[in-house]
Amino acid sequence: MEIILANPRGFCAGVKRAIAIVEHALKFYKSTIYVKHELVHNQYVIKDFKKKGIIFIENILDVPDHSVIVFSAHGVSKQVEQQAIKKKLIILNATCPLVKKVHVEVSKASKKSIETILIGHQGHPEIIGTLSRYDNKKRKIHLIENIQDIKKLKIDKNKKIKFFTQTTLSVNNTKSIISALRNKFPNISGPKTEDICYATTNRQKAMIQLTQISDIIFVIGSKNSSNSNRLTELGKEMKVPTKQIESFLDIKKKWLKNIKYIGVTAGASAPNILIEEVIKHLKKIGAKNIREIQGIKEEKIFKIPKNLIYMKKK
Structure with missing residues (x-):
């Protein structure tokens, strides 16, 4: 392996x-x-x-x-x-700071009385914080989670409308939602640069690469980690067996039967020690070689x- x-x-x-x-x-x-x-x-x-x-x-x-x-x-x-x-x-x-950026933009839309749509997961702490930045009494901020929710929106198509997104969404799904919004609301506009953060985007691109060459993929990340969940969903969408694990203790040996290439990734909130422990465990149960795919170098501080x-x- x-x-x-x-x-x-x-x-x-x-x-x-x-x-x-x-x-x-x-x-x-x-x-x-x-x-x-x-x-x-x-x-x-x-x-x-x-x-x-x-x-x-x-x-x-x-x-x-x-x-x-x-x-x-x-x-x-x-x-x-x-x-x-x-x-x-x-x-x-x-x-x-990337979440703060969305807070600032939503606050600006509120002050300008611009009807606003927020794409994100209801109940997520980031969304709770962002929704609170809009406090206009004459206009509303509408939370949507998928394309189906767009049908429920009761907004004048001729009005000026803004949209923003949670920073940890699926890049592909969000593009589809934004496209559907633009089709329904000709006057809608969004941020100059996408709200989905660079780290979420980069890890999803790396995940797609991993799905091309892996027989199974382990995503290291907690169950309440939005960006880790999106990586797991992406692996499954690409038809590769994908297991989201908290640590090496979650790995079942039976998952590795007849497996040659084991992909390993981790969400943006997973520490390096968990990755190292997973690698060490996989070596113990038969993995011989390790290689790293080429990807985007992150230098942001x-x-x-x-x-x-x-x-x-x-």
């Missing part, structure tokens, strides 16, 4: 930034540090931070006044921000907040 590694795979710049923010906070704040929601959607990362004393909460009202709060990489709603300010919390914002940089220098 041969292991074929997707490239790129694993952590993106937004996840690295979020983790760095919490790591710095642990060094410089002596008090308990709270995180709103899971910092990133990966159980290994969350368990590791819990061991270090981080407390994850869903309701901001559960945080004592004047405490340190970290907003997760997915972003939070305006209401949560206002509650945090009211409680005089020390706010460390780990929201991915997102800086941590200035107040933490200042404390680091101090």
